[in-house]
Amino acid sequence: MSAIATPAKRPEIKTELPGPKGRQIVEADAQYVTPSYPRPNYKLVADHAEGVWVEDVDGNVFLDCNAGVAVCSTGHCHPEVVKAIQDQAAQLIHMCGTDFYYRHMPALAQKLDEITPVPSPTRTHFANSGTEAVETALKLAMHATGREKFIAFFNSFHGRTLGSLSLTSSRVAQRKGFKRQALDVVHVPYPSVFRHPFTGEPSDAATVSRACLSWIEERLFKTTTPPEEVAGIVVEAVQGEGGYVPAPKEFLQGLRRICDEHGILLIVDEVQSGMGRTGKMFACEHYDLKPDIITIAKGIASGMPMGACVARADLMDWKPGAHASTFGGNPVAIAAALKTIELLERELVANSAEVGAYLQDGLRKLMPKHDCIGDVRGFGMMIGVEFVENRETLAPAPELRDRVEMECYKRGLILLGAGHNTIRWSPPLVLSKENVDVALEIFDEAIAAVTA
Numbered sequence: 470m471s472a473i474a475t476p477a478k479r480p481e482i483k484t485e486l487p488g489p490k491g492r493q494i495v496e497a498d499a500q501y502v503t504p505s506y507p508r509p510n511y512k513l514v515a516d517h518a519e520g521v522w523v524e525d526v527d528g529n530v531f532l533d534c535n536a537g538v539a540v541c542s543t544g545h546c547h548p549e550v551v552k553a554i555q556d557q558a559a560q561l562i563h564m565c566g567t568d569f570y571y572r573h574m575p576a577l578a579q580k581l582d583e584i585t586p587v588p589s590p591t592r593t594h595f596a597n598s599g600t601e602a603v604e605t606a607l608k609l610a611m612h613a614t615g616r617e618k619f620i621a622f623f624n625s626f627h628g629r630t631l632g633s634l635s636l637t638s639s640r641v642a643q644r645k646g647f648k649r650q651a652l653d654v655v656h657v658p659y660p661s662v663f664r665h666p667f668t669g670e671p672s673d674a675a676t677v678s679r680a681c682l683s684w685i686e687e688r689l690f691k692t693t694t695p696p697e698e699v700a701g702i703v704v705e706a707v708q709g710e711g712g713y714v715p716a717p718k719e720f721l722q723g724l725r726r727i728c729d730e731h732g733i734l735l736i737v738d739e740v741q742s743g744m745g746r747t748g749k750m751f752a753c754e755h756y757d758l759k760p761d762i763i764t765i766a767k768g769i770a771s772g773m774p775m776g777a778c779v780a781r782a783d784l785m786d787w788k789p790g791a792h793a794s795t796f797g798g799n800p801v802a803i804a805a806a807l808k809t810i811e812l813l814e815r816e817l818v819a820n821s822a823e824v825g826a827y828l829q830d831g832l833r834k835l836m837p838k839h840d841c842i843g844d845v846r847g848f849g850m851m852i853g854v855e856f857v858e859n860r861e862t863l864a865p866a867p868e869l870r871d872r873v874e875m876e877c878y879k880r881g882l883i884l885l886g887a888g889h890n891t892i893r894w895s896p897p898l899v900l901s902k903e904n905v906d907v908a909l910e911i912f913d914e915a916i917a918a919v920t921a
């Protein structure tokens with residue numbers, strides 16, 4: 470029996486981009502909406518979406534390998550998530566968990582106690598975004614330790630409210646104009662094996678980890694920052710906005726040791742790397758790392774606004790009134806989160822690992838053809854492709870990266886940059902191998918177009 474293969478679904482671009490309806494919306498946006506959003510050079514005006522496919526207002530269909538910046542973990546509008554939201558919206562939209570009780574809050578907090586790498590027992594504070602989850606972690610660390618200094622890393626991103634902004638350091642535009650930082654934060658180098666932060670050259674995990682750890686222990690602690698004044702070290706196990714850079718295991722284990730030696734809390738920000746993105750539920754699991762506090766948002770509720778700060782229960786002994794949020798953990802967002810976690814556990818974390826490895830392998834196979842791909846790195850469906858002038862000099866090529874991003878868009882593939890010269894792959898975790906083949910073909914063509 471001969472099987473007739475159905476052709477893989479592909480993006481369909483039917484108009485100039487953006488099309489006439491899209492242009493009207495972009496113009497209205499330019500007039501009325503804040504210009505502070507860090508939008509890329511291309512303008513995508515979404516109308517509706519399903520799974521990995523996004524249709525714009527002019528009927529153009531895009532393959533989405535960004536997932537609304539690593540948020541739509543179960544794919545756009547997963548039918549089970551949509552149903553959970555609809556059912557919950559018909560029953561109870563809001564009650565305010567700061568003053569009243571409903572079953573959803575303890576149900577999700579209990580689930581987070583089971584699945585997060587923070588040693589159980591834990592407690593959870595609910596908010597609406599990543600930055601609020603980080604604010605919670607900062608306040609909690611100050612409250613629990615009675616200390617007020619923090620250590621954070623260059624190229625990190627932890628949010629844009631004033632507390633989290635004191636940690637954020639991935640681009641000067643994020644901080645310019647806001648003068649002094651709200652919190653007492655000192656920034657230290659983050660170890661990249663592709664670019665040792667002190668030399669800019671490739672290194673090995675042990676060397677770069679040692680250099681960055683001794684910067685903290687030998688320089689910082691002995692000069693400006695006595696360890697007994699440090700409340701917390703805040704770190705992304707895989708830097709997100711900084712360019713999709715995974716930390717070496719020895720480095721994160723070293724931070725754990727330093728924290729234990731000095732009574733400092735280890736706060737791991739998994740807002741971008743959590744919820745199955747790296748092929749495990751949390752990136753910490755790749756490192757056998759046990760944080761004291763973890764921050765979660767983005768992928769937790771498939772696009773409904775939710776942030777969570779999960780901490781060791783003994784740390785969360787603050788008194789009523791110390792911290793709360795009107796909307797945080799509202800029943801509809803929690804219904805979406807519980808369904809999202811069910812889908813992640815059922816199949817999508819495994820899919821992220823398997824199809825992510827297939828994608829990473831395919832990206833590596835493009836390297837011999839394209840001398841401008843300096844590095845392909847990451848875990849699961851959190852993959853960075855760093856662009857360079859050539860692999861001889863490894864000089865960063867940010868403009869070339871931007872042009873590749875634009876050429877992908879013109880061909881119907883949604884990708885976004887991260888860091889100075891990296892393209893991030895953060896697709897919905899429902900991405901299939903068939904989708905990967907289509908995406909790689911377009912990516913290959915786009916690179917060829919800008920380097921021809």
Ligand code: PLP
Nearest residue numbers: 598599600626627628709740741
């Ligand atoms: N922390 C990390 C690691 C992030 O990547 C982000 C957003 O990109 C945030 C915090 C802030 O999240 P939000 O934009 O939801 O405030």
